[in-house]
Amino acid sequence: MQILRIDSSTTGDQSITRKLTDELLTHFTTKYPDAKVVTRDLVAEPLAHIDPITTSAIRTPPETHEEAVAAAYPEERAVLDEFLASDVVIVGAPMYNFSIPSQLKAWIDRLGVPGVTFRYSAEGPEGLAGGRKVVVGSARGGAYSTDQIAENQESLLATFFGFIGVDDLHFVRVEKAGFGPDAIAAGMEAAKQEIARL
Structure with a gap:
C-alpha cells in the first residue's frame, strides 16, 4: 500500500490546498496505518517544463534513446513509476488564473x-492507469462549482485523470477563499466532513 502526496501551491503556510493535503494524508494514514507515504513538493523541488529531451525520455522506448535522452530517462520515468506504484494519490491543486x-x-x-x-484503439482512447484512488484538494477564490463561470482547474484534472483511466476520482474543495477568513473557515469545515466520508 502506497500513498503519494503532491503539493503545488506557492503560498507556503497560507496555502489552503496544503492544509487540505495535510487533512487528507492524516485521514488516509489513519485508515491505512501500514501504508508507505511518498511526498513530492513541486514548489520545493520543481520539475522542469518538458523539452525535446525530456519528451523523448518520457514517450519513446528506452532502446531508442540517444545519450542525452538516456541520461534523462531514469529521473523522468521515476515520476511516472511513483504514481503507478501508488494506491492513493493526494493532489493539492489551487486555482491560479x-x-x-x-x-x-x-x-x-x-x-x-x-x-x-493510455492507448488508442479502433474504439478510441483507452485509459490504462486505473486501479487507484485520486483525491484532489482544490481551492479557489470564487464559487466556481455553483456559478456558471469558466474554469480550467478541476475540469482539466477531471479530463486528464479520466483519460488515463482513473475512475475513482474525488474533489475536496474550499471555495470563496477570496471572500475572507470566515469563508475559508467554513470551507475547511465542510472539506473536513467530506474527507471523513472518503
Whole structure:
C-alpha cells in the first residue's frame, strides 16, 4: 500500500490546498496505518517544463534513446513509476488564473505516456492507469462549482485523470477563499466532513 502526496501551491503556510493535503494524508494514514507515504513538493523541488529531451525520455522506448535522452530517462520515468506504484494519490491543486499551477502541469505532463497510461484503439482512447484512488484538494477564490463561470482547474484534472483511466476520482474543495477568513473557515469545515466520508 502506497500513498503519494503532491503539493503545488506557492503560498507556503497560507496555502489552503496544503492544509487540505495535510487533512487528507492524516485521514488516509489513519485508515491505512501500514501504508508507505511518498511526498513530492513541486514548489520545493520543481520539475522542469518538458523539452525535446525530456519528451523523448518520457514517450519513446528506452532502446531508442540517444545519450542525452538516456541520461534523462531514469529521473523522468521515476515520476511516472511513483504514481503507478501508488494506491492513493493526494493532489493539492489551487486555482491560479482559472487553471492549475504550472508546477502541477509539469508533473501531469510526465503521466500521460502512450502505451503506458493510455492507448488508442479502433474504439478510441483507452485509459490504462486505473486501479487507484485520486483525491484532489482544490481551492479557489470564487464559487466556481455553483456559478456558471469558466474554469480550467478541476475540469482539466477531471479530463486528464479520466483519460488515463482513473475512475475513482474525488474533489475536496474550499471555495470563496477570496471572500475572507470566515469563508475559508467554513470551507475547511465542510472539506473536513467530506474527507471523513472518503
